Amino acid sequence: MKPLANIPRSTLVYMLLVFLLAAYAMLRVLNLSQAVQKVKATADTTSYVRISQEAVFGNKFLTGSRPFIFPLTLKLFRNDAETVVWAQGLISIISWSILAVSVAYSLHVPFLQFTAFGLILIFSLYRYIIGWDSVLLTESLSLSFMALLIAGWLWLANGWRWGKVIFILMVSFLWAFARDTNAWVVFMVALFLLLLLGLRVLDRKYLILSAAFMFMFFLSNLSADLGDRWVFPFQNILGRRILPNPQALDFFANCGMPVSPALMQLAGGYANSAERAFYEDPALEDYRLWLHQTGKSCYVKWLLADPLESVKGPLTEFNALISMRDLQPFLFSNRFSPVLPGRLEAILFPRQGLLIVFAFVWGAVLIAILTRAWLQNKAWWVVIGMSILVFPHYFITWHGDVMGIYRHVMSAGIQFYLGMWVLVLLVLDSVLSFKASQAGFTNPLFLRNAEQ
Template identity: 30%
Template sequence: MVEPGGRNRPRWSWIERVPAAAVVGALAVVLGYLTRVWVRASAGPLVWNDSADYLASAHTPLWSVDRLLGPRPILMPLVLSASHLSLEHLVEAHDAVAAVSWGLLAGVTAGCFRGGWRPVVAGGAVLVFSLTWPITMWDQQVLTESLALSTFALLAAAGVWFARHRTPARGAWLVVAATLWLVARDSHIIPVAAVGLGLVGAAVARFTGPRRTVVLTGGFLVAVAFLAAGSAQYGHRDRQPIEHVYVARVLPYPERVEWFAHHGMPEARALEALPEVVDPGGLHATYTPVDAAPAWDRWRAWLDRDGRRTLLAYTAAHPSYVWSEPEEQPERVFNNGVGLATYRPLDLHEVPWIATVFAPGVPLVAVVAAGAVTTLVVRRLPWTALATVGAVLALTSAPHALVVWHSDGMESARHLLVPTVQLRTGVLLLLLAALLGQRPREICPPSS
């Protein structure tokens, strides 16, 4: 006679109790890592001008003010320190961190569905999206993009996990993931603060609960965003970007120079007389470079002290500037190359076709988003945690992108990478919720 649960149970029966989401997530980590190693093809690290700043920061003492509140966000220098300042080790860390981060998002997404094939399709879609070249190409480069995208995937996974069951522990993980994303790049302050305020408002209005947990989670998100903003301000990390804005969007235009001169900008006449850089082919906008000569120290001191405030005053006096300036053609930026492809490594392998399907242009992504929402309504599906997080990511990507574009006048293609990936990730989650979602009666059909 065999006792219940006794010794004759098959040795590997525990496998049946492993959640499908965990299996999908683990496979996504392994497949993602192996693919990223293949994509990089053992090519060496790519170094850019900004790389030197991160290396310099990584040479400062770990707990020094220069490290914690310095001219660069702290995550990249921290990973460089953990890599013993080896750029080879850094790009290997990029591969591993990206594989784990996107694998977690694939697993959490898979966990939102029931049935034998739905979790696999959902997790597989996230995995394939994470392997498109606009995402994988940054693992080889000594820049913040790889870590920014990986910590974004962690944040998205934590967001879905929290939205499904709003417990204090999951709220804490969401705050930790948001903090990691914030210390990767300063521009992430906008969506984190927006989500935090949204959570607080939703809980106060009793749209969601438990009220205390949601309010505390939202409050902590706002707090860490505020701390990140303070760190950026203390380290004067907006000093060079704001100069780029003036170089590309103020100095080439006499009427704007006159307005800023009337509002305190020094050396206006001398700056207006500087020669502009003009593209003979008309593909790039003109800009007015200002050299590093001491003659411009007074102007740069004014920029550091009053430049952003005066630019905001100009925006208030000319409200259409916010949306009309990004629409100008050619785009009013410089050092932008031919767009995102400028940064693509020459030796990069690519999984065929996936970028065409999973990384289309923003207008097509907007059409897909509208179709996903329509499908949710037509199919009468419940607005699940996955759909909610997808919508939040997509909606907050717009102000994120707008602030990123207006905060710098150089390399807009690279700087807009994270908001664009944020938009595509949100729409992908929405689309999965619309296409794979089930009504409650389909998940648990009534007994006959």
């Protein structure tokens, strides 16, 4: 025991953290080793596989019917399903481990740092995070890149370094081209940075990031337009939300959409309903001409024409969708087994009263803004941004498609819960740090000055 007693306390803590990280990685690997025995593919997987067989710099790859990051992953691993799954799992383990370290390092109170490290690792064991690793879809990579991006912002908050900026730009690019809705969130981050620059609370160097994010969004939107990626989800919305709604129908008719009996027969259906009539029915040729000429712009005008009505739909379904309570686990490998007990998941991911929780989160964010909490800890900027962008992220996803909406909204749900817990940690850290400073207490273990 004597040699152990001579080891500095900080070294013992670091050793414990490394042990926890190793145990976490081993648990993830063992869980994935079971799920990988039955890799899950869906109807969407076929599209990604088809694109992966195109030339990397060809139009069909860069402007295909799907964003190119997952097809690129398939191509890199020669479409070997098990290898792709292991790659997704490894990226997920690394990403969430880095986020756990970043969140812990952003706090000042020692025991909260340790708590945060363990909490983020446990959080990432949620079935709707690790379950996607064995599925040949974009969800696993998208969630991993989101975790890495948040970690990068926490890292940058501690001080501007070009290496950190390059890291954020690289991860943002991967995230934006993993799913089209991610590019919209990147665009929102760019606008958020512009707002902070306008208020003169950020250094002008952040204009570089804002401009780069806008350029990424432009490229993503251009790729989506050239590949007509917006057409299928729009026609899902047209069939399910617009054609059955007389007021919406009048708006689109005034916007030039030919409203014919053949089109009205598709009310309540999806883009591929009635033997793909939206695409192939000769009676809808005029509609298809309108669709490609002004359909997208008319849809945007419709959303902006009555903002309250546009917000009403997503708000009504907020609790059901953000809570992921109706997300079906049949999408996962039938060899996948959840790691966390149901009761622990219910604590980490509460499913009731989420609008009330969301209101409390916004209240805490407002207090943080009014008290300029970032002067004590720059990590507050990251949490404020995460919290503010939850609803816009959810709004864009809700209005982006109807089909598979529970799966599509999941990223916004994970962002909501993750932001909620990091917010709780930062509030506790701020309160305890303030009390410690008032009492003249300092602790060298992990403790850094707030000015750093």
